[in-house]
Amino acid sequence: MNPFSTPVENEVVITHEDVDRAHDRSRVATARARRGFSSKARLLWLLVGPGVLVMLGENDGPSMLSYAATGARFGIGFFIPFVALTFCMAIVVQEMTVRLGAATHRGHAELIFDRFGPFWGWFSMIDLGIGNFLTLITEFIAIRAGLGFFGIPPWAAVLLALVVLYAALMSHRYWTWERLTLAAAVFNLVFIPVALMTHPHWHAVGHAFITWHPLPGFNKDTLLIVLADIGATVTPWMLFFQQSATVDKGMTTKDIRFGRIDTVLGAALATAAAIATILATAPLFAHQMTADNFQAAEFAQALEPIIGRIGASLFALGMVEAGIVAAITISTSSAYAFGEVAHKPHSLNLPMGEGKSFYAVLTLCAVAAAAIVLIPGLPLVYVVLVVNVVAVLAMPPALVFLFMLVNDKEIMGDLVSPLWANLLSTAVVFVLTGAGVLFGISIIAPNIFAALGGK
Amino acid sequence: MKNDETLNLASNRTLVLSSLEHDQLANAKKHPIARRNLKGPELLVLWALRVYVLFMMTVVAYQVWIAAH
Numbered sequence: 460m461n462p463f464s465t466p467v468e469n470e471v472v473i474t475h476e477d478v479d480r481a482h483d484r485s486r487v488a489t490a491r492a493r494r495g496f497s498s499k500a501r502l503l504w505l506l507v508g509p510g511v512l513v514m515l516g517e518n519d520g521p522s523m524l525s526y527a528a529t530g531a532r533f534g535i536g537f538f539i540p541f542v543a544l545t546f547c548m549a550i551v552v553q554e555m556t557v558r559l560g561a562a563t564h565r566g567h568a569e570l571i572f573d574r575f576g577p578f579w580g581w582f583s584m585i586d587l588g589i590g591n592f593l594t595l596i597t598e599f600i601a602i603r604a605g606l607g608f609f610g611i612p613p614w615a616a617v618l619l620a621l622v623v624l625y626a627a628l629m630s631h632r633y634w635t636w637e638r639l640t641l642a643a644a645v646f647n648l649v650f651i652p653v654a655l656m657t658h659p660h661w662h663a664v665g666h667a668f669i670t671w672h673p674l675p676g677f678n679k680d681t682l683l684i685v686l687a688d689i690g691a692t693v694t695p696w697m698l699f700f701q702q703s704a705t706v707d708k709g710m711t712t713k714d715i716r717f718g719r720i721d722t723v724l725g726a727a728l729a730t731a732a733a734i735a736t737i738l739a740t741a742p743l744f745a746h747q748m749t750a751d752n753f754q755a756a757e758f759a760q761a762l763e764p765i766i767g768r769i770g771a772s773l774f775a776l777g778m779v780e781a782g783i784v785a786a787i788t789i790s791t792s793s794a795y796a797f798g799e800v801a802h803k804p805h806s807l808n809l810p811m812g813e814g815k816s817f818y819a820v821l822t823l824c825a826v827a828a829a830a831i832v833l834i835p836g837l838p839l840v841y842v843v844l845v846v847n848v849v850a851v852l853a854m855p856p857a858l859v860f861l862f863m864l865v866n867d868k869e870i871m872g873d874l875v876s877p878l879w880a881n882l883l884s885t886a887v888v889f890v891l892t893g894a895g896v897l898f899g900i901s902i903i904a905p906n907i908f909a910a911l912g913g914k
Numbered sequence: 915m916k917n918d919e920t921l922n923l924a925s926n927r928t929l930v931l932s933s934l935e936h937d938q939l940a941n942a943k944k945h946p947i948a949r950r951n952l953k954g955p956e957l958l959v960l961w962a963l964r965v966y967v968l969f970m971m972t973v974v975a976y977q978v979w980i981a982a983h
Binding site (some may be wrong): 572804 | 966
């Protein structure tokens, strides 16, 4: 049975979205038709995007803060290889969204709605919407804090971020939006020179990668950091965003190999930035300083005596970049999901007139989150950790639907997951679900962890 | 901005039909995909998900309540 209905030739109606996407696909077809290394490189350049954006987008304000807290609290040790492992888990999960998007040309929320019914469709959309909105708040907190390091007042910082977000949208063209956001996202690598300025103990880094030692003490605080680091790399919005972006970019089954390369490349860049952040704040651990009193910009202030004003400024700018890129991608993910479930036009190729609801959702989410950030007295660190933990808890349902969809032969045909991919993704689902349940136990019965030798 | 007349130029139509697969067209996506016929184990998974969601909401609500007090 073919669940897709195909329009006959004389029913075809051409839209702006189709014409723009066709231009992009035409360039891909031209590059693919040529031979040689330069043509392959051009093809990669044309097809790279959703994977790099999703991975660097997930290295967002809360994530970088979480990595900074990890470095300051635990130094160089277990968490260095652990973070690399979480990005490997992210690759396993995100690769499935590439296949789903390329094979079905439908977004994740749309597939859940159509294949499993309105209840799960709306549940997924609302679940994603709440999680995204909470996360957006923390992105603007990171932006405000990062720019606050340079003396920029909160209202100006938030306004600047909204202007950047809106400027990326103004082209009404997926390709332009993607390239502008990619250019901003690459700035995430600024944490690497910051790490180098701290003169990391490379022998200890190598030892940590090989032995996973020294291990942190097993207690509730450690568990929360572990969950936060998992939440920093694998979250529901990533599934929805990459699949929708793959569809909006117009990728087909012929592009899946490049979609995988795109995802692995993004994960490699994001891993480098994440580990660099841990290394950058590790000196705070060596100086017997704790993360308890630090927030996004305060990490930069704390590092200033160690790496100087330039290094601290780069660290603060990195936090700003992380917040801005994530604000762009996460608000876009919400707008995609709303359009898919409400069956409204949803594409970054839409002119404003045809995509009113899409752009309205995107803008409203960003503006509302930005406004909330201006409320004084928000408990920053707590909000950030809760957001990551909520994301971890919300992940299993999203993963189960992903798993069922990617093994749905009616929509995937021969692109259903092979056995090895199913084994890997099953293991990831178990790890993430286990992490969520452990967190639940730590909340309901914290004494259990105390009995095991923790606090 | 392109208007409807320029949109339906033969050159655009040719480009779109030669570059995009039929189910990539915006108009084709207005047709929903058929509902999946769920069987026993899949229904069980969905019920397990409902239980998990309730558990998750309880834990988060409890945590928020603790934080508020």
